[in-house]
Amino acid sequence: MTVFVSSLARDWRANLRQPSQIINPLAFFLLVVSLFPLGVGPEPLVLARIAPGVVWVLALLAALLSVEGLYRQDYDDGSLEQLVIGARPLYFAVLGKATSQWLVTGAPLTLLAPIAGFMLYLPTEQVGWLMLSLALGTPTITLLAGIGAALTVGVNRGGTLLALIILPLFVPVLIFGTAVTETLLLGASREFPLLILCALLAASITLAPFAIAAALKIGVEQ
């Protein structure tokens, strides 16, 4: 547990010292949201219909943009190697890093979702559900993205490779995440996709750190 806390605190401080890394993905998110009314046309009904999907896809892309540097700096300055060869469990260190990563990407993105919703004429009663689905889905996304980031840690300019690896893994989260706000249109229950999102989150918290740790060990050795 102390490993988790120290790793979380260290990354949190490191992130605060580089505000651009936090702000850039969020600015990207809002910027692209504002492009949709220009590209699709300003009809409120059309925009409201696509709003949850747009917000969710952009959340995936923002996670993709921000995760690339997650292990890169630690890899370059050697602290990742110390983490891997150290005696303390890598699992909790990885979980701490992922939590800190979520606090600066997924959490603010969830808080910004209402703004994106208003820009896309999302009905007010849907905004809360969109935020809830993002709050449950973005931690899973951060953990899955971490697997890709760890696998490509030693690869020069691994950006497109990273996208290729993790975007297919995001598919279930995207489907159930958007289903939470779309069900009103289909008349089905919201509980089912919400419960599935919780299940995906529980599974990824328990399993993803193992995959990330294994990938980091491989990355450090090469």
Added chain:
Amino acid sequence: MSSGRETDSGAQRKPHGWLKTLWHKLGSPRWFYDIGGRWLYGFGAFAVVLLTIGTIWGLAVAPIDYQQGNSYRIMFVHVPTAIVAQSCFMLCGAAGMVLLVWRMKMADMALEAAVPIGLLMSALALASGSIWGRPTWGAWWVSDARTVSTLIMLFLYIALYALRGAIPRAEAAGRACAVLAIVGLVNIPIIKYSVEWWNTLHQTSSFSVVERPAMPASMYLPLLLNVIGFYCFFATVLIARMRTLVLKKESGARWVQEL
């Protein structure tokens, strides 16, 4: 290059000893190269015979479907390629686990050899399904459960292929691919069910090797022959590719240079 000599470790006397011996032998590139040369001809001959009979039977002899007309005949290619593409992914995941747990060199080669075949098979399954979908569903592409999950599988194959190419050191590349194959293996059923609940148009499977078929024997039997034939074809190509990889990776070993 010490492997190739750690076979026959006295496991024969135990129950299932032969299985353990086979397992140990499979870890030896040299043994695989020798025995693979013989398996290659066996699987190759079966593939040629089964695919010839199955395809001619399916395309020329099998009756016309009362609803779909002749267009249903593409299933004699579509169904086997889709089945083999999925099995190939399971093989990749299993090889990945074997590689990470036992560090078996042959598992790495199996993973490396299988990925391009699976990529091709899933691409063929998608292409043949798309050609069938045009007259039957009225569209080249319909985003439904099966098509999307097969497409995602294709992307995972591409990712596996690209990841191996991107990491310069071969051993690290193999183990990174193993991690990705296992993660993909866990994720494939999740993707499959998530897209099934999301949107479904693709008919459910009416084909199974063990159950009574829901279609007449005149359609079912050629399909069965083609499925087994495609499996044999897959095994042939896999073994041929693995033997090439053995020669490439063991090129420093004496037995390779003596060939």
